[in-house]
Amino acid sequence: MNDDQPQGNPWIKSLLIWGGIFLALLLVVSMFNTRTDPAGTVIPYSDFRASVVQDNVREVQVGPDRITGTLKNDQQFATVPVPGDAELTKLLQEHGVRYAGKAQEEPNLLLYILAQSLPFLLILGVAFFALRQVQKGGGSGAMGFGKSKAKLLTERSGKVTFDDVAGIDEAREELQEIVEFLRDPSRFSKLGGQIPKGALLVGSPGTGKTLLARAIAGEAGVPFFTISGSDFVEMFVGVGASRVRDMFDQAKKNAPCIVFIDEIDAVGRHRGHGLGNSNDEREQTLNQLLVEMDGFEANEGIIIIAATNRPDVLDPALLRPGRFDRQVVVPIPDIDGREKILSVHMKKVPLAPDVLPRVIARGTPGFSGADLANLVNEAALLAARRNKRLVAMQEFEDAKDKVMMGAERRSMVMTDDEKKMTAYHEAGHAIVSINEAASDPIHKATIIPRGRALGMVMRLPERDSYSYHRDKMHANLSVSMGGRVAEELIFGYDKVSSGASSDIQYATSLARNMVTKWGMSDKLGPLQYEEAQEGYLGMGGSHRTMMSDETNKLIDSEIRMLVDGAHARATQILKSNEDKLHMLAQALLEYETLSGDEIRVLMENGRLDRPEPPIGTLRPVTSQGATVPRAGRRFSGSGDPHPAGA
Incomplete structure (x- = not known):
């Protein structure tokens, strides 16, 4: 894409403007300074006469409005004569002062004309500058209110194509037809077909809508105008409509081309739902946009691509064929x-051989394209801070934890009792998850505080799930209760902590959805008792439909039954595997973080083989002060770690 219009250097323009202002100031100063007489010191007329009487004056030049001369000590002076002093020449003769007349200076005609015309020149300059600003395109001028703010994207560097767009194959194939039309319009027109005039990209923030639009322009090789929906809206009625007209005028001159409107919901909201009347600025802008897209005058070769994450608020007239x-x-x-x-x-990052994109993809469910780009960038930054030449899998794991849960809070001071309770809490989640067949596999367990969490057990699904079965929901309920049950078994009823608050919140929400939305209660049957409701202007929320008190009591009892059942199931599992609970908790206290494979090996063999850390790395210390080798650590079910072979 090339912009045929030559673009001036704004820095040079600014320099010329300020240079002209400086020269004008110098000219004004010189004009006011032309009357300055460099003849000498200006003295009062009375002092001049006294000097003549005292024979201190050698010679003078008498002019009509100024007298200049030289004293006998060679000092020059000047004075202004008093009108009507006829005795001056007689006084000069009596004291032997040489005197001569001085003709009146003729004014500089050029400076006089310039001084008289300077105000008019300034007015003409200001008017010329204002007219130039009005004529500027892109709405950048001081008075360019009605000009479009659309920017012509030039891909001289960083050109984006479909090779740079991944993970949204269906959307890419849908838009491939637009690219083929822009490349060869006759292929479609000879059969009577017409290319769609507009394509609306709908998706959550960060899914790649803008990147996809740029890829279309890069593949087609046509001019690409980009503008935001908010750029049309102004406080003056009619300005937005003028900008729409100007944008389409620019597009017609560059056709075939693509016009990309980002966040179109800022200007395309449903008419009649606002607080203003039907003639307000936003609705006038929308009306003009509707006419330009499909009005009396056809716009051949102009394809409008818009993006929004709120298609439900758009005016129906925008969405019609x-x-x-x-x-x-x-x-x-x-x-x-x-x-x-x-x-x-x-591709832009030097990777270590141990990096597995599939494993990272499994551990990032729900991540958008922007989230994944941020993840790779965080991993590269971590590797740079650690002075590494390659980005390894460890950096990606740490970056993923940081993005999902926040940075590690290693400066947080925890007592030994708090660490021990956290270790048993997380071990309880892990043990229940291992013994629930429908639960997802464990990826990692850690007791390092992150964000608001003191520890966590991360489970990774083998594949993305778009629906959940009843057995998996019951398994998730049991796993969520595992931490609370572990605290009850190990520390007693009175020592249970508040660390399970988020687990209780998750279990209650899941159980309520099972009963009121998904029909998984035998007593209530497959009926919906709660429904989500869109609030005003899209504010989400939910409300309970009108039900009797007996039904509400039955719903509460069913929710309580599901959560109590999960608590009982977790208690049964942990009592049957109390020795493994101790082993896993002690391993977490020593290593702080365990991978899923390490937990599996520990559960099967009762020992954990981990490589010796590099020289200079801190290693665990026994009560006697001796360091313990990390390789071949064996953990007993009594809660005390022992070296291998003990």
Whole structure:
């Protein structure tokens, strides 16, 4: 894409403007300074006459309005004569002062004309500057209110193509037809077909809608205008409509081209739902946009691509055929899409051989393309801070934990009792998860505080799940109760902590959805008792439908039954595996973080083989002060770690 219009250097323009202002100031100063007489010191007329009487004056030049001369000590002076002093020449003769007349100076005609015309020149300069600003395109001028703010994107560097877009294959294929039309319009027109005039990209923030639009422009090789929906809206009625007209005028001059409107919901909201009347600025702008897209005058070769994450608030007239013919959903990528997106971003990063994009993709469910790009960037920054030449899997794991849960709070001071309770709490979650067949595999367990959590057990699904079965929901309920049950078994009823608050909140919410939304209560049957409701202007929320008191009591009892059942199931599992609970808790106290494979080996063999740390790394210390080798550590079920062979 090339911009044929030459662009001036704004720095040089500014320099010329300020240079002209400086020269004008110098000219004004010189004009006011032309009357300054460099003849000498100005003295009062009475002092001049006294000097003549005292024979201190050698010679003078008498002018009509100024007298200059030289004293006998060679000092020059000047004075202004008093009108009507006819005795001056007689006084000069009596004291032997040489005197001569001085002709009146003629004014500089050029300076006189310039001084008289300077105000008019300034007025003409200001008017010329204002007119130039009005004529500027892009609405950047001081008075360019009605000009479009659309920017022509030039891909001289960093050109984006479909190779840079991954994880949204269906959306890319949907838009491939637009690229083929821009490349060869006759292929479609000879059969009577018409390309869609507009495509609306709908998706959550960060899914790649803007990147996809840039890829279309990069593949087609046509001019690409980009503008935000908020750039149309102004406080003056009619300005937005003028900008729409100017934007389409620019597009017609560069057709075929693409016009990308980001966040179109800022200007395309449903008419009649606002607080203003039907003639307010936003609705006038929307009306003009509707006319330009599919009005009396056809816009051949102009394709409008818009992006929004709020399609429900758009005016129906925007979505009808002939305007935005296609609505392309850009979804959150699945596990295969996340792996492809990671591969695209990892091309810019030197990777260590142990990096597995598939494992990272499994551990990032719900991540958008922007989230994954941020993850790769955080991993690269971590590797740079650690003075590494390659980005290893450890950096990606640490970056993922940081993005999802916050940075490690290693400066947080925890007592030994708090660490021990946290270790048993997380071990309880892990043991229940291992013994629940429907639970997802454990990826990591840690007791390092992150964000508001003192520890966590991360489980990774083998694949993305789009629906959940009843057995998995019951398994998740049991796992959420595992930490609370472990505290009850090990520390007693009176020592249970508040660390299970988020677990209780999750279990209660899951049980309520099972009863009121998903029909998984035998007593209440497959009926919906609660429904989500969109609040005013999209504010989300939920409310309970009108039900009798007996039904509400039954719902509460069913929720209580599900949570109590999960608590009983977790208690049964942990009592049957109390020795493994002790082993895992002691391993967490020593190593702080264990991977899923290490937990599996520990549960099977009762020992954990971990490589010796590099020289200079801190290692655990026994009560006698001796360091204990990390390799071959064996853990007993009594809660005390022992070296291998003990």
